[in-house]
Amino acid sequence: MTKSFGAIRALRSAQFELRAGEIHALAGENGAGKSTLMNIIDGILQPDGGEIRIDGQPVRIDSPAAAQALGIGFVHQEIALCADISVAENIFMSRTATSRRLLMGGGDLIDRAAKVLAPLADIDPRLPAGQLSISQQQLVEIAKALTLDCRILILDEPTAALTEHEAQKLFGIMRGLAARGIGIIYISHRMAEILGTCDRVTVMRDGQHIRTDRVTDVTPSDVVNAMVGRQRDALFPPKLAEPPGDEILRVEGLSDLRFRNVSFSLKRGEILGLGGLIGAGRSEIARGLTRLEGKATGRVWLHGVEVQLRDYADCIQRGIVYLSEDRKGDGVFLDLPIAANIAALDLRRVAGRFGVINAARETAQARRIGQSLQLKAASPAHRVASLSGGNQQKVALAKLLAVEPKVILLDEPTRGVDVGAKAEIHGILRGLAEAGVGILVISSELPELIGLCDRVLVVSEGRITGELTGPAITERNIMTLAAPGALAASETIQ
Amino acid sequence: MTATTPERSFLSRLFGARETGLVLIILVLFLIMSGASEHFMTWPNMRAMAMAFSVEAIVVVGMTILLISGGIDLSVGSVTALSMVVAGLLFLNGVNPWIAALVAIGVCAGIGAVIGFFVTVVGLHHFIVTLAAMVIARGLCLLGTGGRPLGLYNLPEGFKWIGIGSIGVIPVAIVIFVIVVAVFDFLLRRTTAFRLVYYTGSNEKAAAYSGIRTKRVIFLTTVLCSTLCGVAGVIYMARFGSAQPTFGVGMELNVIAAAVIGGASLSGGKGSILGAILGAVLLSLVSSSLALLNVSVYWQDIIRGSILLAAVTFDHYLVKRQAAGGRA
């Protein structure tokens, strides 16, 4: 299989083979060509060369509709739901498209949707999809694919926005499907998931097939080495050795509609984690604090001085920045060049006198920050839309780093980022923390919280239910605190 | 859309949030007008008001569906005129008027297909393609008639009936209007085929990923809109007994305004036939009322514009409140 976008050769000689009833993982760095290959299989993109065979028969797939007819289901890396339409209708959209029924089902549609959703999450199928949080939307996407009568199911980073809890539910479903003879292609950057859930793993690099193995035959480092093509060291940077320094940010009694009485402080040198289940309100807390949403009440101190944050522009002025969990919706400008994206938070940095933008400086800034994040892009002049998912995430992160902030609130910072780059980002965060930047990380990926953070706050139903430090940061403790009604139980853990 | 929201009040169950607001505004206007003029609440006046917008409302239906699919059509006015001109010319050349009408509607559908081709296959924006179509169709009208209106006074009574006849006390044009609106409202609310229009307009990519042939949907809604313009043109011809090459200049803004007041969004995925028709009723009601009250010409535009703005603002707050309440 080959595919080029202009001079970018996304796929050189990619090949992939899937057997009935197996869960086959596809791994590779950001921009390795995984999504491109899947898009070709689903008929969204047309290959420049190569062929697809199903049951040994060569097939031509020229549209997603054709792919569906062949029994291929696809959960995309980028969430694509109709925001104004109810969850139920979103789930049955493909069905409606191919249905021979003339009329829409009424209430029965909602019941059927509820049934599909039940094993995954508790979501009201009558709500418009646009009102759901990103992770809930991700679950709807999965539910949508499950309604198809498919023989081949492609899941492109379905767990990137999910917590361990939901992910486990998904794996259960996947195993059930595989047992019924359905072949599943599973793309993920989480090594544990690949090795724990899948039967075989294929590694791609630079658009090429590298190796395919049974998971029982390989170790995580085999896979990672194949991905990056060289030896890698430890995944997480060392944690803070001495006790944290002065207080950078203190928040007291922050409250709004979806969270209450949130207090915490952020100290020099440490990385603070915020854990919890989907919908716990972690994103809301960060957005409330930065005035991006709602009208949160409460007091905030920055470097020991109490501040009144008027709006987000004011926050940026004071050096507080927030990375959104929804990179496509509000994280990046897909249609604008990478350089313009990275400069967006503070254009003065790339401007000369009288606010005249200096193109060379803008490009240089993009190059510099892009390099430090291992951004894989041909040129800073390219539109962000032409990047792979993980690289878009790096652009979103680069936007924040460009303003040299004092406090960074990161919502799912490494969502969709490959192992190598993830370690790189973690390293950068650690470096920033040591340099005196306050860092708060919201993550649904437990290993990230555990491996990266010096201290973890757990949120459940809009309240902070507990604080974990050092060796107490374990999967079990976090999950216990995160469970609904955890407030009562929190005493026992300390 | 509205079909899936939970427990709601009686009115809003009947109409949906958006429509309720409009119904309220229209009722208030009705009350005010009844007080202001004794002639307002009379059957002849109601009849005249209904006649005034019934044909254009057919175009509103087409435009609303097109808007929902994410498109727009600036050529409705000149395509309607072209329909009149084509049917009129054929009739004057001895073709049976019913066949002439069918051919005219077919020609309009053809124009819709050409617009659809440029939008879906070539990949241009509806706005620019239909702007060109607007100019070209107007040119065709001029070319066909030499700029002169066609006198079709000799149309057989049976044909004129669709424009000026009555069934009982109800004018045929209003009956046609009610049927078109009822049919398309039902289709759009309840059938799977028209549901795809919402999906396509709401998020074309998501729809395509779900196996919907979105280009086909967009193509068909484009053709439908032009076809309904053809139907409207034929009825206008029967009603006025003439075909005017300059008919319908500026119609597009009126029609789009009606759809938008009725809840359609210019970015697609939203809107309803009932809402759009209520929007058309509101606009028409304001015009008729100002005429009935014999308000000075120089004030009419100012009042119309202000009422339009006030209605949309009021409706906006109402929908927002209802939406907020619904979430509680």
Next chain:
Amino acid sequence: MTATTPERSFLSRLFGARETGLVLIILVLFLIMSGASEHFMTWPNMRAMAMAFSVEAIVVVGMTILLISGGIDLSVGSVTALSMVVAGLLFLNGVNPWIAALVAIGVCAGIGAVIGFFVTVVGLHHFIVTLAAMVIARGLCLLGTGGRPLGLYNLPEGFKWIGIGSIGVIPVAIVIFVIVVAVFDFLLRRTTAFRLVYYTGSNEKAAAYSGIRTKRVIFLTTVLCSTLCGVAGVIYMARFGSAQPTFGVGMELNVIAAAVIGGASLSGGKGSILGAILGAVLLSLVSSSLALLNVSVYWQDIIRGSILLAAVTFDHYLVKRQAAGGRA
């Protein structure tokens, strides 16, 4: 944005992909016309053609910036007329014409502010608010003049100079046009303040999440567009020596078409001043050429529409090809 693209051909370095295509189309038309009419390549003809679009081009500048920010303005025609009327009435009542002009521009800015208020604070769509503004402003024109043009033949020569004077052989109106275009093209391409317009139009939410006060940006672009209409109205008044309440009917479509041909997108985030002006030049060139060749009026609309469509299609393919190549 083009400013940051690396190695490109000479033409495209000068203009950017979109603009190159338009320049090519315009050059081809120039060549054809020079062959078709000996009168084409004469200075008086060039002057007449340039005068025909130079003032409207100022409105195109405002509209383009507004379109980039994600807005649209249907009221440009009547706001331009209102500017003439206000300035004219003041002058007739003894106000110094320069002060009258400033007041008129201020009134237009005020209308822009009202539109901006309804869009950003109330939360309505530009389309519907400016539609209402279009109707209201036209009503104000009629009210102010009683529907009759104001004769302003007595405007002092010094003031008329901005409309009909010349600097050397170059008409002042064209000089103003060049300055306005050059200034705003520079501002939009190179300054931080105007870059925010692109961010806001490209993805309003992402812009808000980048700390940009998007409502303020939208408000200001709305006011800017109306203000430039005011400027255009004043120049028209100086040029015509009269103020016409019916001036500029349908101008909005022309202006939006120019911007869209020039690469602006109706969904925001895209466009350039240079491109939009080239679009205006193209439209105006086609009209002028048809007039010069004395093409039958019945064919003119058809030809105009077809050329518009052909130009956009050609340009579309060119941009697509360049984009593919440009990624190299």
Next chain:
Amino acid sequence: AQDGLRCEPGETYVMNVMVMGHPYWVPVFEGFKQAAAALGCEAVFSGTPDYDITKQIASFEQDLVKNPKGILLHPMQADPFIDPINRAIDSGISVTTFAADSPKSKRTAYITSDNLAEAAFAAEEIVKTVGDSAEYAVLENPGQSNHDLRVTALIAYMEKNYPNMKLVGRQATNQDTNAAFTAVSAMLQANPNLAAIWIPEAGSAEGAVAAMKAAGKKLMIIHADITPTTLEEIKAGNIHMALNPNQGIQGFVGFMNTFLGAQPGLIDPFNDYKVSGFNPMQIPFVDNGFAVITKDNAESFVLEAYMDGRG
């Protein structure tokens, strides 16, 4: 023009108008062409298809580029054309205006039907038909000067001569048939005693007839200009009468005036032109008159038949 009233080969005269597609110009240009043919001149129809003053000025200036002998011009607005007309005159091109004027310019003549006379005639006809103490209404098209004049003049005439006539409706329908339908429907409802209506153009008259028929009422409709449909309605007795400017005469005499303006040497008038150096061919106002169209003579006003007859 050495040998008197004759063009030299290739001498061209232009008729320049706005909204070129409008049928009003057709008989005017026929008259223009006929006169041109009689004198061995070339006739060209030009202008802008749009209702746009800038475009009409551009087309006028482009006409100048081609250096014709004369231009018969319908200026969309008076004052904006002062400067272009004067420039044409200064470069030796004769300019006559028709149907609308630019009085402050140096144009040599203005030919039109007298809108005031039309209005007075219509007023008298209304009074003759419905009596001098009845209710009447008007439709209008603000912004177009000749339509405006027809309406305001009639209202003024009534106020002055027939104070008992009551104006009960005055609506702008801007030549839009459907708008006229709405407006007249409402008028008929609001004013059960409405007896007569004066409409300054034909497009609105079509809507008014349709509204009258729909309401099942009797209304005396009198309007200016004609369309095939209003002709038929006149024949059928639904429209009382139409007043139509003598378009052919307007074109023919318009050409003659333009031609004469271009040949200042033809005549040696008794005035100071030689000393003061102006064109002696100055005719401030020519009235081409109007036709009264009723049931009886409507047949002669079918444009198709006229054009067919002219080949």
